[in-house]
Amino acid sequence: xxxxxxxxxxxxxxxxxxxxxxxxxxxxxxxxxxxxxxxxxxxxxxxxxxxxxxxxxxxxxxxxxxxxxxxxxxxxxxxxxxxxxxxxxxxxxxxxxxxxxxxxxxxxxxxxxxxxxxxxxxxxxxxxxxxxxxxxxxxxxxxxxxxxxxxxxxxxxxxxxxxxxxxxxxxxxxxxxxxxxxxxxxxxxxxxxxxxxxxxxxxxxxxxxxxxxxxxxxxxxxxxxxxxxxxxxxxxxxxxxxxxxxxxxxxxxx
Amino acid sequence: xxxxxxxxxxxxxxxxxxxxxxxxxxxxxxxxxxxxxxxxxxxxxxxxxxxxxxxxxxxxxxxxxxxxxxxxxxxxxxxxxxxxxxxx
Numbered sequence: 557x558x559x560x561x562x563x564x565x566x567x568x569x570x571x572x573x574x575x576x577x578x579x580x581x582x583x584x585x586x587x588x589x590x591x592x593x594x595x596x597x598x599x600x601x602x603x604x605x606x607x608x609x610x611x612x613x614x615x616x617x618x619x620x621x622x623x624x625x626x627x628x629x630x631x632x633x634x635x636x637x638x639x640x641x642x643x644x645x646x647x648x649x650x651x652x653x654x655x656x657x658x659x660x661x662x663x664x665x666x667x668x669x670x671x672x673x674x675x676x677x678x679x680x681x682x683x684x685x686x687x688x689x690x691x692x693x694x695x696x697x698x699x700x701x702x703x704x705x706x707x708x709x710x711x712x713x714x715x716x717x718x719x720x721x722x723x724x725x726x727x728x729x730x731x732x733x734x735x736x737x738x739x740x741x742x743x744x745x746x747x748x749x750x751x752x753x754x755x756x757x758x759x760x761x762x763x764x765x766x767x768x769x770x771x772x773x774x775x776x777x778x779x780x781x782x783x784x785x786x787x788x789x790x791x792x793x794x795x796x797x798x799x800x801x802x803x804x805x806x807x808x809x810x
Numbered sequence: 811x812x813x814x815x816x817x818x819x820x821x822x823x824x825x826x827x828x829x830x831x832x833x834x835x836x837x838x839x840x841x842x843x844x845x846x847x848x849x850x851x852x853x854x855x856x857x858x859x860x861x862x863x864x865x866x867x868x869x870x871x872x873x874x875x876x877x878x879x880x881x882x883x884x885x886x887x888x889x890x891x892x893x894x895x896x897x898x
Contacts, residue, residue: 569834612826614822617825618825620829635834636828636832636833638830638831638836639829752827777813780813790824792824794815798828798832801832802835803833803835805835
């Protein structure tokens, strides 16, 4: 690495006044060490790495997340930073931290001791098909499509697509009322993101107290017991509060 | 228990869903976008002094910008290095 310029990669903000290392990690074949950069009771978890753009390939993304997971095991107040930010010097990171401090001060008490969990509910194909066929409106259009040639049935097909979409929207509302709403009342905060596939009926994140984690797991399991014949649950965590911290910074051209 | 929480590092899709554009996000020339539903949303406009001090992949390939700017055109020949799943 001799002669190569290095920069400071930042992973997350934490609340601490003690210098802390969160171990070594591999970045594109070389071993790097984590350290903290401090301002008052806030710190950035960072590492010195070659100054270049890191592409979000699987290895790099997992490396970022693994460091955050490691930090979360030792610190209960973690503010996640998005992937791939590198600053020229420790001094620059310190300036950034000083600028962010008013936000950090406000956020620390709100996220202390809390974790994010994610719940995606995906409709099983067989069940969705069954629901489609039970729908009288869809059944009628489908029959009419079958009787016609492909060209003649063109508008019926569009209608069929509309009807299927309406049906999925209806199921999403049903799942929201039956699964999301009760979980929301148990969480500190909750958020629904857009589904990332056609058969996804719920894409939610919840911010929960660490000491309520087990209870929340149980509630998710109760919902799963009720819905497992019709849907698949994808339940993940603990995550840092990615879906509940939204700080956008602007970089100005010098 | 029927459904176990999978550990956060196990699924690339779950990781991507979060770490590219959530948490603290630093955008060059960004419009500030606010998501309405999160109760902890902090809208901050902290201006970092200079682009010179900072590097970010997403910016370099225009991931966070709508329109191409001149400097990006020179980056076009790097496009084939992009992982296709980020071309959305």
